[in-house]
Amino acid sequence: MLTRLFSDPSLLPDVQKYSGWAEDSDSEDKIKGEDQDTQDGMEASGLRGDSRTHSEHEGEDDEDDEVEEEDDGEDTEGDRPKKRGPKKRKMTQARIERSKMRRIKANARERNRMHDLNSALDNLRKVVPCYSKTQKLSKIETLRLAKNYIWALSEILRSGKRPDLVSYVQTLCKGLSQPTTNLVAGCLQLSSRNFLTEQQCQEGGRYGSGSFSMHSYPYQCARLSSPHCQPGSNSHPLRTHGYCSTYDSLYGGSGSPEYNSPEYEGPLSPPVCINGNFSLKHQGSASPDNEKGYHYSMHYSGLPGSRPTGAHNLVFGSSGARSGIHTENVLPYHDMHIHQERAPVYDELNAFFHN
DNA sequence: TAGGCCATCTGGTCCT
């Protein structure tokens, strides 16, 4: 593993910028050597993964042996009782050097481990319903979205019913931050206005529709202080752009009146608010996120000045995908797409909507 | 400038 690591210069960090190494001139020099010429550097320093030969140890071992002999002599000496516990060995220069090298190797392993972890997260990003090259989901958001996605799919399988789009998106967005929610909603070409209305928030924050049994989710809609999230606000961009769900084109549900219902085509509701506390499996048990006290307050505001953090405002074209325009041409996220081709389960999901 | 996110280092713990 280390061999692989050391043979891959990209896995080696620019450690010069780390003060910890800068303080240790010896270590810094070693790292610099590794950075400049990893293989040769490792060979020069006698470090080749964990496969150091005995001969490589010899010089140091000689010195250590002296120390150990001292210790052994102490333990076996005369009538004195043996000391318990680990022997304290003198930190000779060679021992210090070896310790440093161990630390360097451990750091490299840790880096590699985190890179692997990040690679896995990247792979996960690619199979969750929303993927953007430029606006990458954060780690925590990726995990949350993945959890919601798994739950949504399992609900589909469990109920065998075609889910309500709004509920589906709601499920996906449970506990996600506002930018991520907008991203997901944008991917699905669904205005987040449909998630929850301010009125629904006031009514206790329970929202139920569709086969997802969303009513069982313990929403906690915090009061929104933003004036843009007040009933009657006309600031929503969808008021001017109109709203056109591409759900039909995305999921092939054009024949279903359910998705052309006035609920989705009617007057635009005020900016929505969701506090996404996602309770798993309807048991009322707090999700890990809840247990950790995560409490995301989501509100959608279309005011230019109230652009969601780190996200673009959702701008839905009035024709959009209904006229055959691909999502990527409609959304500001040029590289954002639903990657059905990479997620077989999405095909199954589509099958639900096609039926 | 504060806050979020991230990469990395580091020491501790557990296991082989």
Added chain:
DNA sequence: AGGACCAGATGGCCTA
């Protein structure tokens, strides 16, 4: 002894 894993600390980058 050494590797895997973890959590805390730290500093950089970016954005509102």
